[in-house]
Structures are given as C-alpha cells and as structure tokens.
Amino acid sequence: MAYGGATSGPAAPAAMKQVKLEKESELRIEVSVNTSLRLRLLNGTAEVFGTEMPPENWLIFPPRMKFAIFTWYGATIEMQDNTETDYVADETPMISYVNVHAVLEGRRNRAKASASDPADVSQGPRVIVVGPTDSGKSTLSRMLLSWAAKQGWKPTFVDLDIGQGSITLPGCIAATPIEMPIDPVEGIPLEMPLVYFYGHNTPTVNADLYRVLVKELAQILERQFTGNAESRAAGMIINTMGFIDGLGYDLLLHAIDTFQATVVLVMGQDKLCSMLKDVLKQKPNVDVVKLQKSGGVVSRNSKFRAIARNQRIREYFYGLSNDLSPHSSIANFSDLVIYRVGGGPQAPASALPIGAQPVADPMRLVPVNINRDLLNLVLAVSFAKEQDQILSSNIAGFIWITDIDIPRKKITYLAPSGGELPSKFLLMGSLTWIET
Missing domain, CATH: 2.40.30.330 (Pre-mRNA cleavage complex subunit Clp1, C-terminal domain)
Incomplete structure (x- = not known):
C-alpha cells in the first residue's frame, strides 16, 4: 500500500521520542497547527483508523490532523516531539467496535453463501453511523471499512456529511467502493467516486434538494448492487451529518429508509438511540445499537471547521503534499x-x-x-x-x-x-x- 508521505529514508533532524504502548491502548495525537509530524512503528503492531501501520516506514501527517494509533498486542512508536498534544489512553471502545465488525463479517459471509441461489436476494449489512457532531462517526466508518477490506471485501462507503466531505469536497454527497484498507494519511481513494453536488454545508438551505440527491444516489447504488453479487454481499457503511435535531432527525430517518439500512450505530447519544429504537421497532430487520464514543474525540469549533473545509478544497486542486x-x-x-x-x-x-x-x-x-x-x-x-x-x-x-x-x-x-x-x-x- 502506498502511504501518503511514507519514506524509508532517515528522519529530518528534530527532537525525537519513543512511546511504548501496552496491549489494547492507544496514542492520541493532535498535530500542530503549522508543522507536520513524522513518526514510525519501531516494533510490534499498530493501526490508524483500522489500517495497519507499515513497520519501520516513516509516515508524515499534515498540520491540524487528529488521530490515534491503537495496538492490540503492544507496540513502540518513534515520533517527532513537536505535537500540539499527545498522550496514551488505556481505556478505549475498540473492543466494542471490533465486535460490531465481527457481526457484520458474519452477515457478509451469509449473504455471499446465498448468492448462488437465484431466488435468494440476501444482501450484506447496510450500516448507517449516526450521532451528534464530534462523536467519532467518520473515524468509526473508516475503521469498519478498513477492517472489511482487510478481510477481502469491497464495501461501499456512502458519505452524506455535506459539512465535512470525507470522499470529495464539502457540499457533496458521495459514494465509492473501498477495495483496500484506507490510507491513514491520504484518506479515502478517489478512483471511482459517485458524487452529487448539493452546494452548501448545511441542509437547511434546501432540504428538498438534499433529499432528492440522497434518493438519487441510493437508486444508483441499488442498481449496481442488483448486478454485482460481490458488492451486494459486502454491503455499505454510511456516514451522516452531526445535525440530529428537528430537520436533521427527519433527514436521518429519510436516509435510513432510503438506503434500507439494516444496522443503525448510534454514537454516544442515549436520547437519539431511544428515539430511533422507538420509531424503528416496526422494522424487525433493523438493529439499533448504541456505541460509546472514544475519549479521544476532540470537539471542533466553527472556525476550525471552516479551516478544515478550506483545506479540503486546497487538497483537491493541489494535493495533500502540494504534489499536484x-x-x-x-x-x-x-x-x-x-x-x-x-x-x-x-x-x-x-x-x-x-x-x-x-x-x-x-x-x-x-x-x-x-x-x-x-x-x-x-x-x-x-x-x-x-x-x-x-x-x-x-x-x-x-x-x-x-x-x-x-x-x-x-x-x-x-x-x-x-x-x-x-x-x-x-x-x-x-x-x-x-x-x-
């Protein structure tokens, strides 16, 4: 796998430090505002957003990036000592996240096994991740996608978060197949995205247009799944906005219904989980599961979000490392x-x-x-x-x-x-x- 900024050469002269991680712990990092961060895995095994780190290879993370390095069995990280924040946490929700992955894996295998029967229309899991702003929805989505890709599946990632834009620019809804674990630096691959332009970073500007585009995207994916048993069995992971009240809640229900979601993962919100369980109890094929949000999730103010949107646009034209x-x-x-x-x-x-x-x-x-x-x-x-x-x-x-x-x-x-x-x-x- 080609990692963004990965190089096998020596680190640039800078203060370095080593961090030893015990099993099932994670190193949480906020990269400084003005400088990038170089680090590498010295020994053991570790992953970022569900993707394994390559041993000994230096990775370069851009300014302002927030991420965590998790290890199941223990690891040592060598890194520049120039972060905004970094600390080790031994209490994480990763066990519950990987348990969700295991359940989804079972459903994919059952869908694949039944694909040879023309009369059987079994499909893989359609997972929608919901929750308030800054609850870790995008991070969990990336983990579930990368873990599935590591097992040989090609799940479809659907991004309905017009304020952030994980696949392409903000103001869009988009979908793309994930064929390999996601690069922890460069993010979602852009080889074959299906993109619809809403044009604004909030659905309140024209909610009717947002609904129409969500429906259009769902119909296209449905047609693709009909003709591709492998994609149908792999299923989809759907990321949503952090707008969960009033109109936002209505749009969540619209997305759940439109994409025929079978699993709703609620990130750290008891009230939203209760509301969804109540309204979806008439659909026995839909499981609503509440998950704890990671303690490493960082709240971002409106200024930070605006800067992040500008950076996404700049990256589109110039590349992550100004290499375009x-x-x-x-x-x-x-x-x-x-x-x-x-x-x-x-x-x-x-x-x-x-x-x-x-x-x-x-x-x-x-x-x-x-x-x-x-x-x-x-x-x-x-x-x-x-x-x-x-x-x-x-x-x-x-x-x-x-x-x-x-x-x-x-x-x-x-x-x-x-x-x-x-x-x-x-x-x-x-x-x-x-x-x-």
Missing part, C-alpha cells in the same frame, strides 16, 4: 451555462389560487448571470449533456473561479487538469475558497 499541478484556463461566457438549484421567495399554498403551484420550486434550475459575484466560487461540473439531465447527473469534478473579465466576456478558472470541461453545464452553491 492544477491548470488555469480561460473560457468565453457563451461557452458555459451556470445554474443554481431552487431559491427565491415561495408563497404559501393558502395564498395561491386553487390548483396553482408555488412560483419558486426548490428543485427548479435557475440560470446564473456571469458577473463578479462568481469570483472565488467553487463550481461543480456536471456530466449532463442536456439541461433536463442536470438534477439526475453526477459530478465530473470542480473548478475554482479566479477572474471575471466583464468587458472581454472571459472567465478564468482553475481545474485539476487541462483540456475541455466534460460538460458546459456548471452548478453553483455557496462553496467558496480564497487561496492563502
């Missing part, structure tokens, strides 16, 4: 068609004539005039070839608007690569980025 070379291009205004979805005041139905529909449809495509307001916006490039395909089409990639020349009617944008865009149809939300 994005391409600047110029297009005529007439070459591009930009839309946003929904918007505008919507009159209540009671104020309209009988039989009339509200003027503002939350799913309506609204053409956007190209002007200076687009500067620094990140736009999604649709795969659609016709306007009526835009809402149901997934995304080819993203561009960042760097200049608008009104007199010459030229637009300058940054793209991951040169050449023509896959489509002239672009989608606009509220995703912005200012390069620093």
